[in-house]
Amino acid sequence: MTTAAPLIGLIDLAVATGHHVVDLGDLAVATGVDPAKYHVGIGQDQMSVLAPDEDIVTMAASAAAPIIERHGAERIRTVLFATESGIDQSKAAGVYVHQLLGLPSGCRVVELKQACYGATAGLQAALGMVARNPQEQVLLIAADNARYDVDSPAEATQGAGAVAMLIGTDPALLAIEPVTGVHTADVDDFWRPNDRSTAVVDGRLSVTAYVDSLLGAWDDYRAHGGLDADEIDRFCLHQPFTRMAAKAFKQLTQHTGVSRDDTAIASTFAYNRRVGNSYTASLYLALAAVLDTEADVAGRRIGFFSYGSGSVGEFFTGVVQPGYRAALRPGAVMAQLDARVPLDVPAYRKIHAGAVLPSETDAKNPHVTTAPYRFAGIVGRARRYEHTSS
């Protein structure tokens, strides 16, 4: 007699974003663009902006802290930190998070990168680790600060956010199913060379590359035993801007021949419309929005499309678990979004211009953030972080 493999997936999920917010209506006025282009054409209302004493580490620690508080760290043997806004070419940003959260030394920490796809690579690695040893849990954190040149068409698609997830057996939120479809193609749609702090992007190419990757990953998913489109209840697609996901979803329905109404995708947009692109966190922020804002999706199957420019795409599914609502933090994300401090366009652009602190000189950052962790500055070329209470 064979025993069924244990369910593995998301035990918990929590979110953090930046201290500031820019209203895209204000950006439209400042740049002479019709605000409808942003609100309707790209489907975005606001973008989160980091304070000078915030970065991917502070967002990641703020997102992960409530998970550690709720579950403890005894079973966490691995921290996977996915980002494309790396703060160091060598040291994993997760090592700082490990220290800030007081995680045990008996733990491996590593950083993963492939544009917005990184967190999904982390999720697949975590599933494998837990399958090998079901006693272990993995803390997976996706955190990014999306920055483009000012006055470029991409400026309105910036944003910042982190999603922390606890991966293990007995997933209270979402069980990940085994079949996945993958697609890799070498394409120059978006990248960030080592000497730049903002991304280089061919916007038009990136839109077609995204759709090609979605259809390629879907076909691979089907070729490997994936389900029919009508067996999937919700579709969370990567959201560089929400209209991108809506447009790509339309292409997918044409490709599969299964027509679907808005309920399959509408709830996935609730947070990303207000956060902006959080790169590798964006897909999982879309999941958070489904879980938080829909009345009851227990038993529903969610299809995920993760896209990282350059490019790697993956389509996979998960099933929302019975009783999942008890594992949520009702209102927590909306409260964070509402509490952000607005910036006018000149103030945001001043922060944008000074976003990279040189490592050559010691520096102290002004104390701005109200998050539990802050980037205090540079001492002896090394970054210093602290609890805001300390």
Ligand code: HMG
């Ligand atoms: P653009 O070229 O200035 O905009 O920037 P546009 O002219 O294409 O207009 C956008 C939409 O607004 C169009 O809708 C217009 O019609 C509409 P569509 O025709 O496509 O349906 N529009 C209006 N609608 C209502 N009222 C109006 C109005 N005016 C125009 N008055 C672009 C768009 C995406 C190129 C730019 O924002 C950009 O470069 N963004 C960054 C790249 C990006 O996000 N690409 C998405 C796919 S790649 C990806 O997802 C990966 C990524 O997350 C990175 C990673 O993997 O790490 C980016």
